[in-house]
Amino acid sequence: MKYDFHLHSALSPCGDSDMTPNNIVGMAYVAGVEVIAITDHNTVGNVRAAQIAGEKLGIKVLAGMEIETAEEVHVLTIYPTLDIARQVGKIVYEHLPSVKNKPEIFGHQYYMNENDEIEGEEEKLLISPTTLSIEDVFNIVKDAGGFAAPAHIDRHSYSVLTNLGFIPEELNAEWIEISYRVDSVKEYMKSRPDLAKYKVLRNSDAHYLKDIAAREFHLPCEIEELFGK
Amino acid sequence: MKVSELAAALDLKYVSGAQAQDREISGCYIGDLLSWVMGRALGGNVWITIMSNINIVAVASLTEAACVLLAENVVPDENVIKKAEMQDVIILSSGKTAYELAVKLYDITK
Incomplete structure (x- = not known):
């Protein structure tokens, strides 16, 4: 199954404004990707719109979030349901510093609906480290039943x-x-033998439409196995 | 110079490893990205950082740094302190910045 589990929408300040819910799933559809995850920085705010857009094209859209830890490490997280993602998203938001976004420097943070209309803009800067340590993040996500x-x-x-x-x-x-x-x-693993024990996901980390699934990767397991089932 | 003398001169608090305070220090390394510190800190160094993740214990052990000096009142989690005690890693803490600490360290060791 062709997948891409690391995609930024226009809600990420660094995500291009063309990364609308319909454009993302449309691009995934064209690329032959069957399942994607929307993983904006420290938020799940545009997941629902992308899920509705995905239903129209038969693209499965998982709720995800790229969380930044206190050590400024990025953690890719994916959730079995949107409700769970929102619960974790709430905790993450509470641990984000109250720094206001400067759109002229970092870019806009647009909340969008399933028709690609802008419904609002997040004022707090989403690309900040949370005050959660990487251990905290893993514990919170895994306790909620998510993947990290x-x-x-x-x-x-x-x-x-x-x-x-x-x-x-x-x-x-x-x-x-x-x-x-x-x-x-x-080849990469040869340089880091300590990583041999880990299972590997490959994603595009696309911030622009052209980058979505630019390389083809196939999911090495069933989706449920990501959540330890 | 011993860690104990450094701690007294710079008014540092022991977070862990007080029992090993007779350890000799030589030189200093400042850095927060552990991948850099692993390859650059030298044995006996006073390693000044604001990183408090649990991996600092392993990196201090690996590089044989004399001690970890946490600047700007950074406080590690309890499990970091426990691991440091188990591995005889000295962690010190100060409210001063890395720059202020380094200048003082230079003054007392030159």
């Missing part, structure tokens, strides 16, 4: 390997995300 994986671990910024040197054992992490930048996971 250190995001784009091969990157030099916002990555667990850069910021923390290695994946803390205390997380009991099972999955890691390796970005599209890495050509061969096999």
Whole structure:
């Protein structure tokens, strides 16, 4: 099953304003992707609109969120239901500092409906680190029944390997995300034998429409297995 | 110079490892990205950081830094302190910035 579980909508300040609910699922449809996750920074605010848009095209849209920890590590999270995602989203929002977004610097943070209409704009800057440690984030997400994986671990910024040197054992992490930048996971793993025990997701981390599923990745398991079922 | 002398001179608090305060210090490294610290801090260094994640204990052990010095009143979680005690890692804390600490350290060791 072709998947892309790391996509930013126009609600992420760094997400292009063309990343509307319908455009995202439309692009996924064209690319032959069957299941996607909307994973904006520290919010699940545009998931519902994308889910409704996805139903029209037969694209399954999972609720997700890219959470930034206090250590400035990005964690990719996905949830079995929107309700659960919203519960975790509420906790994350409460732990985001009250810094106002400056759209002229960071970009707009648009809430959109299923018709791609702007319904409002988030005022708090969403690309800030929460005050939750990476352990807190894993505990909160897993206790709620969600999926958590250190995001784009091969990157030099916002990555667990850069910021923390290695994946803390205390997380009991099972999955890691390796970005599209890495050509061969096999070769990459040779340079990091300590990662051999983790299962791997590959995603586009698209902030622009053209990047959605730009490389083809197939889900190595059933969706339910992500949630430990 | 010993860690105990450093702690007294810079008015540092022990977060963990007070029993190992006779450890000798030599030089200093400042950094918060642990991937950098792992490859650059030297044995005996006073490692000044604001990172308090549990991995600082392993990195301090690995590099054989004399101690971890947490700047700006950063407080680690209880499990970090426990792990540090188990591995004999000295963690010190101060309200001063990394810059202020480094300048003082330079003054007392030059």
